[in-house]
Amino acid sequence: MKITSTSCICPVLVCLCFVQRCYGTAHHGSIKVTRNQTKHIEGETEVHHRPKRGWVWNQFFVLEEHMGPDPQYVGKLHSNSDKGDGSVKYILTGEGAGTIFIIDDTTGDIHSTKSLDREKKTHYVLHAQAIDRWTNKPLEPESEFIIKVQDINDNAPKFTDGPYIVTVPEMSDMGTSVLQVTATDADDPTYGNSARVVYSILQGQPYFSVDPKTGVIRTALHNMDREAREHYSVVIQAKDMAGQVGGLSGSTTVNITLTDVNDNPPRFPQSM
Numbered sequence: 419m420k421i422t423s424t425s426c427i428c429p430v431l432v433c434l435c436f437v438q439r440c441y442g443t444a445h446h447g448s449i450k451v452t453r454n455q456t457k458h459i460e461g462e463t464e465v466h467h468r469p470k471r472g473w474v475w476n477q478f479f480v481l482e483e484h485m486g487p488d489p490q491y492v493g494k495l496h497s498n499s500d501k502g503d504g505s506v507k508y509i510l511t512g513e514g515a516g517t518i519f520i521i522d523d524t525t526g527d528i529h530s531t532k533s534l535d536r537e538k539k540t541h542y543v544l545h546a547q548a549i550d551r552w553t554n555k556p557l558e559p560e561s562e563f564i565i566k567v568q569d570i571n572d573n574a575p576k577f578t579d580g581p582y583i584v585t586v587p588e589m590s591d592m593g594t595s596v597l598q599v600t601a602t603d604a605d606d607p608t609y610g611n612s613a614r615v616v617y618s619i620l621q622g623q624p625y626f627s628v629d630p631k632t633g634v635i636r637t638a639l640h641n642m643d644r645e646a647r648e649h650y651s652v653v654i655q656a657k658d659m660a661g662q663v664g665g666l667s668g669s670t671t672v673n674i675t676l677t678d679v680n681d682n683p684p685r686f687p688q689s690m
């Protein structure tokens with residue numbers, strides 16, 4: 419089996435996602451799903467008896483943004499009744515069948531011919547059939563399965579609400595919450611760190627700080643006096659990959675103005 423070199427960025431094929439349904443058949447085929455690089459898992463759906471025959475499927479996932487010259491290998495449909503003599507014909511139908519996903523009807527190998535974008539479509543629902551090439555008789559119950567598009571970190575975090583203009587009373591306690599900023603990342607939040615954002619402050623220290631997890635901006639000094647300085651332009655960065663080197667980043671500006679509290683002693687005009 420060929421695995422593209424890029425697949426090393428997803429060491430665990432958690433993306434293998436599979437739904438099996440038998441269509442109007444009394445017998446339940448035993449369907450095996452093999453997850454490579456981890457361990458063999460048998461996704462059994464049979465009830466009482468285990469028939470000798472069944473589907474065997476491998477790694478149904480495809481990396482998004484695949485740019486290689488060759489079609490990307492997706493996986494293989496295989497029926498236990500296939501003796502390798504070419505008498506079994508595999509048929510693929512459903513989303514993208516014949517256009518994006520091409521099957522070799524003798525070997526059951528599925529390739530993806532197009533570069534896919536997970537942020538546009540996360541998975542494709544397809545149907546597999548195995549028939550006798552000469553009699554057209556079905557050899558397996560038709561089954562539904564999913565090809566999941568595997569995320570790569572191709573989206574930077576974005577602050578959709580910025581830039582921000584806020585005020586905070588002068589002389590506030592240190593640690594007074596000013597504003598919470600939120601960056602969104604279109605990558606898959608359930609896989610890896612591609613959508614795990616960490617906030618940091620690029621400009622505005624030592625007056626303000628930002629919580630790396632929550633994006634809450636706070637005052638970082640006591641006694642910030644509006645009469646000394648009124649306007650601050652704070653730049654907050656959000657970086658994915660949990661803030662690590664190689665993560666993608668986006669930033670936003672938060673303009674903070676200190677507002678007057680009555681801290682200058684009042685002077686009463688002399689009056690009678």
Ligand SMILES: *[C@@H]1O[C@H](CO)[C@@H](O)[C@H](O)[C@H]1NC(C)=O
Nearest residue numbers: 581582583649651671672673
């Ligand atoms: C924020 O402040 C900077 C510097 O004073 C200014 O150039 C910028 O226009 C302000 N941004 C907004 C959105 O008010």
Ligand SMILES: CC(=O)N[C@H]1CO[C@H](CO)[C@@H](O)[C@@H]1O
Nearest residue numbers: 419420421453454455457458
């Ligand atoms: C490509 C790959 O890793 N294939 C492996 C899948 O799992 C079987 C059984 O552990 C190995 O024999 C293959 O080499």
